[in-house]
Amino acid sequence: MRVDDVERIAVVGAGIMGHGIAQTFATAGYEVTLTDANATALEAATPRIAQNLASFVEHGLIDGGEVTGVLARIATIPDLDEAVSDADVVIEAIVEDFEAKRTLFNRLDKVCPDRTVLASNSSSLLISEFAAETTRQDRVILTHWFNPPHIVPTVEIIPGCYTSDETFELIYELHRKAGKLAVRIRKELPGYLVNRIQMAMLREVWSLWEMGVASAEDIDLAVKGSFGFRLASIGPLLTNDLGGNDTNYRVASYLLPLINSDVQPPRAFKELVESGGYGQKTGWGFFTFTQEEWQKVIEKRDREFLQRLKELYLTSEEAADS
Ligand SMILES: NC(=O)c1ccc[n+]([C@@H]2O[C@H](COP(=O)([O-])OP(=O)(O)OC[C@H]3O[C@@H](n4cnc5c(N)ncnc54)[C@H](O)[C@@H]3O)[C@@H](O)[C@H]2O)c1
Incomplete structure (x- = not known):
């Protein structure tokens, strides 16, 4: 599969990271399915994304007319098998628990089409250990986003010891196409690069x-x-x-x-x-702080981050290159 063949992306886990990852790919024009084992978390994702998009519009990062289209490209689907059954790429952003992710990779390998690349957004675990759960070890990779994922530019792209060069390049180019500052990490190691x-x-x-x-x-x-x-x-x-x-x-x-x-x-x-x-x-x-004050801290953070994103990345050579 080449990067231009990718049309459908499934995101598993609709929490802090998953909802923002889904938003990023839908904004870039991909059809996205978003699923979560917890119905409340899945229901909360769409209003959360709508609120994020409103901030993007406010900061001139997207046009107000695009919002309906972006939201329409994200289907929230409670059933895991249904959500991933036709995905070209699956990104998991479930709880940071080895056993939960191991079980998930095992299931994804069974229900996803042969062509599907499986990616994990784990912040510490080694992807080779999950690849070993599958029959497609060459099509398993780690994509490490940073919170808030729809704003912070960098995504570390990390191969496991079985990941093929073709998978690595596909996922690297996919993230660049989605507007992220993809960084090639050459070797798998605990904590990857940024967290170390x-x-x-x-x-x-x-x-x-x-x-x-x-x-x-x-x-x-x-x-x-x-x-x-x-x-x-x-x-x-x-x-x-x-x-x-x-x-x-x-x-x-x-x-x-x-x-x-x-x-x-x-x-x-x-x-x-x-x-x-x-x-x-x-x-x-x-x-x-009081909860109200914490909310203000988060709002100020996001306002400043969006401003910085606009100034430093959307006009920079890194963005122009991609
Ligand atoms: N929060 C961060 O700053 C951050 C940064 C980089 C990477 N990460 C990584 O991203 C992943 C997700 O983190 P988060 O902060 O979004 O967590 P979160 O707790 O906000 O969201 C995780 C979601 O996954 C769902 N879930 C749990 N098990 C599931 C399963 N088996 N199937 C489907 N859904 C399931 C939960 O219901 C929850 O909604 C973790 O691996 C974490 O280490 C987090």
Whole structure:
């Protein structure tokens, strides 16, 4: 199958990630079926997508006249077998649970046509272990999106050890056609690429917070206005080249032995989680807000993200290339 042959995409799991993935492909013109084992989650998906599309219209990212067509291209189908039975590509975005995903891949392999490529949006699990559940190991791949998936540009495309080059290129091109910043990851490894980098940073952030070096507000402020400010425009390695690798090397040689290298999350972070400080879900974490205030935080985040998407990606060379 070539990328231009792809017409129908099925998304399994209609939660935080699945509904946004479905929206992205429907906006790009694909016929999308969306399914979920939980009827309430599936029912909530369409209004959620309609609300996202309204923000896209507000920011001039799509035309108001396109909304009805996008929504019409998404069919919510409670029955899994029916939802995937004629899909060219299936993307699963169900709960991050090895056994649940293993069972799902087994089922998908049985009910999907031979041509169908099976993709997982897992954030940590290795795709080869799910490919092993199927009779189409060359047509199984990992596509790692970032939350909110309909806004954040990057999708890591990660092959398993059995994925064919043809499948890899097909899925890479498909995501580019859907307007995403697809990134080729050459090797399968735990955490893939972005989450490994992110975790290295978070270990130090949690440790500095535990030591009381600065308040949660000030830690976020310092990061947002320094390397966070740079990173949306230039990556860490280009930043290195611009700053001078001789200097970076000297700083690294001095500092690396002194920063956190623990193999478990810091004690204070463990205690925060164990006492229910999950963040927005429970109302408090590093920050405490009312539900209304959390809603405002999310709305502000999405407004700023959409603005950035427009400024940095929809007019950039990356977008022009794709
Ligand atoms: N949330 C994130 O920031 C994020 C980022 C990148 C990747 N991911 C990955 O994406 C996947 C989905 O995450 P999420 O945050 O959308 O989770 P979520 O809990 O919001 O949604 C998961 C949905 O899957 C449904 N589901 C569970 N088991 C199912 C099954 N067997 N068949 C059909 N539907 C089933 C649930 O009812 C739920 O609606 C996970 O693998 C997660 O690790 C999440």
